[in-house]
Amino acid sequence: MKRISVLVLLFALLAAGPGGAPGSLGALRAAAQSGADPASPLAGWPLFIPLLGRLYPTFSITGQVIDSDGQPLSGVTVTADNGASATTDSQGYYDLAGLTAGSYAIAPALPGYSFEPAVISVGVPAEAEGRNFTALESAAELIVNGGFEVNAGWEFPITEYPAGYFSAWAHSGLRMARTGIIDQYDNVYSYSSIRQAVTIPAGTTSAILRMWLYTISLEDPNQPAPAIPLAATSEELESAPLAVDVQYALILDANNDILEWLYWQRNNNKFWTLHEFNLTKYAGRTIKVHIGTYNDGYGGITSMFVDDVSLETSALPAATPTPTPTATPTVAPPGVVCNNAFVNSSFETNAGWGIPATEFTAGYSYERAHSGVRSMRTGIVHTAQNKYSYSDAYQYAAIPNNITSAVLSMWIYPLSEEAANAPLPAAPAIGEEFGKTPLASDVQYVLVLEPYNNRIIDVLLWVRSDAQTWLNLVFDLSAYAGRTIRIQFGTYNDGWNGVTTMFVDDAAVDYCTAAAATPTPTLPAPPTATPIGGCVELIGNGGFEGSGSWVIPATAFSAGYSYDRAYAGLRSMRTGITASAHNRYSYSDFRQTVAIPSWARSAVFSFWEYPSSGESANVPVPAIPEGEVFALEPMAGDVQYLLILNSWLNWIDTLVWQRSDARAWVYHAYDLVALGYRSDTISLQFGTYNNGWGGVTSMYVDNASLLACP
Known part of the structure; x- marks a missing residue:
């Protein structure tokens, strides 16, 4: 790890006065007034790591x-x-x-x-x-005591470790509900849940369940959540041992039969995230909202805090759907467990889907939906906006190698103004890099791509349709057992004649595996693992759902909170530039200062990054500067980085220095005690540098955590 000193504030240069010495405030103002191109550095001017503000238009x-x-x-x-x-x-x-x-x-x-x-x-x-x-x-609120401020409305089933009201870091007010176990020494086999019965009036056109969840788990993050069990009732579910811990939310009927699985994960986000679910289909019924956490009694403990639960009907008028045949739901036979590899299949939140920035980018849409209130729009809807553009959305699907079946299903609503006799462009060849060349006319498509580039594995759909109704598509993906693939759908417009679009909803990759035999329910033996306790989280706002804790220096293209993509929750932090039209010479950074305790035997800094770069693979990654001061000269190519600064904000170490186009969430972890930072106050600074030429480079960061343990 290279240690290089940086001069952060060069008071001597800035004090050079109105005479305009290079680097002075006078020279900065003169440059701003001259109309010089801000996308290129002025010759001979040093560019410093972005800790110093500049003058920019607003x-x-x-x-x-x-x-x-x-x-x-x-x-x-x-x-x-x-x-x-x-x-x-x-x-x-x-x-x-x-x-x-x-x-x-x-x-x-x-x-x-x-x-x-x-x-x-x-x-x-x-x-x-x-x-x-x-x-x-807004119409009537159906949930009683959704903020948990009084002892009313909620039922707390009696278990080995029951849920309860809790006063600590509530999302709002003074209290919330705790499910699961929060003290390692209490680790036992137990379900821990809350529930409330509500009646959704007949004729309701929109009923949206919202809840804020704060998840914690000390289980091994490499161990997946257990498969959803074959339970018909909540009593059956909460009487069966599972292999590992899990957090969950269900919809039950009045008899506690399970109607729907809303949430089945094991997360360690350690920040509040909003979750929304469309329950309009239960209009005229009495249902129960059931939320909980399961602990298997081994290894780490898991909990989930719940606050601000709301089930609100809305005055939004229901769209009248065009009648379409409804596919018969696939029911897994006994002994088979099925899971959906996609997140956010119904597009009701902003999670899960990658949306490449193009001339006319795809986006979530309220214009029409097969179910719920949103879908994904690809392509161009209005003739006046016609232009040459690809317009796509994608998601990765990891298909286990022991599947019995794997099926991609989706509903599409295709529209096209192109002439019916206009020839369809030839479909791309297998192995070809998709989206690099203009096509002869508009087309709608569904593709299977390699996970980390745009090379085509298979073309599932290649049409131009003006059906103007919802159509159900089903594709067999069993051939991809044991592989991670990228499912990408979209619409291409050539910019001539009419426009073409395709809305997509209820997209899922359902894979099924043979279920293991259900063991006879017995209480597990007491855990033998060494208790994990006393660890302290040092990072604030690590999920970027709030707007505090992080410092974002003003630069030619500043970093910023982003809803474009998130590993968990709704937001992440973007560094760098995502749209080619914005390409310019700029650093784009954010940082947080932390103090590593003297008692810490470990301090693991972990995070997820989503790197992307349009730079040519032939352009080398710039070498880490050898001089005493970082960024005195513009660098030859774009780069993504994570630096360690000392208490004076001098650059002393480098954890990441790369230019990656992985376009997938990548996990990193570094023990800062092992690197020699016990008892130190340091700043962790992420960033992306763009040189203003060629392609653009960016890096999203999410789920940052610094856990100090004795």
């Missing part, structure tokens, strides 16, 4: 909020993820001013209303105008 995001009758709505607060906010005037208009170029997520709020859409991602300045919302009057 922009506004503007739009209007109307109610369900089309009338302007005043008093709505519109907030961006950087903390900026504005309130709508008497005509419903808002103006979020003072923003630098970059990506933002904005959301409206007004008591008594929900909004469509709930959140909009905006690229500034290109997409800054006309970001409008529709306010929908």
Whole structure:
């Protein structure tokens, strides 16, 4: 690990006065007033690691909020993820001013209303105008005591380690519900759950269940969650031992029969994440919301905290779907366990799906949905926006090698204005890199790609359809047993004549495996593993769901919180540049300062990164600078990095120095005590450098944790 000193604030240069010495404030102002191209460094000027602000133009995001009758709505607060906010005037208009170029997520709020859409991602300045919302009057709240502030509404089943109310780090208010075990010395075989019965009125057009979850698990992260058991009732579920710990949420009927599995995972996020589920299909029924955690009594402990549970009906009118044949659900035979390899199959949240930035990027859409309220739009809907563009979404699917079947299913709603007699372009060849060349005419497609590049393994669908109805597609993926593949669907527009689009909903990769014989329920023997206790989390806001703890220096293209992709929850931190049109010479960093305790025998810094680069593979990764000061000269190629700075913000170590185009979430872990940082105060600084030429490079970071243990 190389230790290099950095001069962070060069007061002598900045104090050179209005005479304009290179690097002085006077020279900076002169350059800004001259109109010099900010995308290229001025010759002879040093570029320092981005800890020092510069002068940049600012922009506004503007739009209007109307109610369900089309009338302007005043008093709505519109907030961006950087903390900026504005309130709508008497005509419903808002103006979020003072923003630098970059990506933002904005959301409206007004008591008594929900909004469509709930959140909009905006690229500034290109997409800054006309970001409008529709306010929908909220109807009755069906959950009693959703904030757990009183002892009412919830049932706590008696188990070996029952759930309970808990006062600590509630998402709001003073209390929340605890499920699972929070003290290693209490580790026992036990289910631990809460539930509440609700009746969704007949005729309800929208019923959305929302809950905030805070998950903790000390189980081995490399051990997957157990398969969903073949249980018909909650009593059967919570009387059967499972192989490892798991956190879960279910929908039961009035007799405690399981109707739906909403959540079945084992996460160690250690931050609050919002989860939404569409329960409109249960209109006219009494159901139970059942949330819990299972501990197997071995290894680490697992818990899940729950707060702000809401089941709210909305005034959003239900769309009248075009009648289509409904596929008969596949029921797994006895002795077979089936799982869905996809996350967010119904597109109701912003998780799971990768959406490449293109000339006309795909996106989540409220325009039409096969179920729920959203789908994924690919392609172009409005003729006036016609342009040459690929428009895709994708997700990885890991298919075990012991499957009995693996099926990709999805519903598509294809539309095309192209002439029916226009020839369809030839499908790409197997092994070809997809999306690099223009095609002769529009096309809709579903592909199987290699996981870490765009090379085609198979073409499942290659059509141009104007069916204007929901169609069900099913493809056999059994040939990919034991492999991780990338399922990518999209629409290509050539920019001529009519436009073509394809909406996709309810996409799933269902794989089935033979279930192991169910053991006779017995209590496991007491654990023999050494108890794990006393560890302290040193990173704040490691899931990037809030806007605190991290410092984001202002640069030519600053880092920022992003809804574009997330390993867990809704947000991550973006560094670097994602759209080719924004390519410029810039560092893009964020950091957090931490103090490693003197008592720590280990301090493991872990995180997930999603790197992407459009730079040519022939351009070498720049060497780590050999001089005493980092970034005195522009580097020859783009690079992604993680640095360690000392308490004076001098660069002293390098943990990551790469240019990767993995386009997948990659896990990293470093023991900072083993690297010699016990008792030290340091800053962990992530970043991406773009040289302004060739392709653009970025790196998303999520689930950062620094766990100090005695």
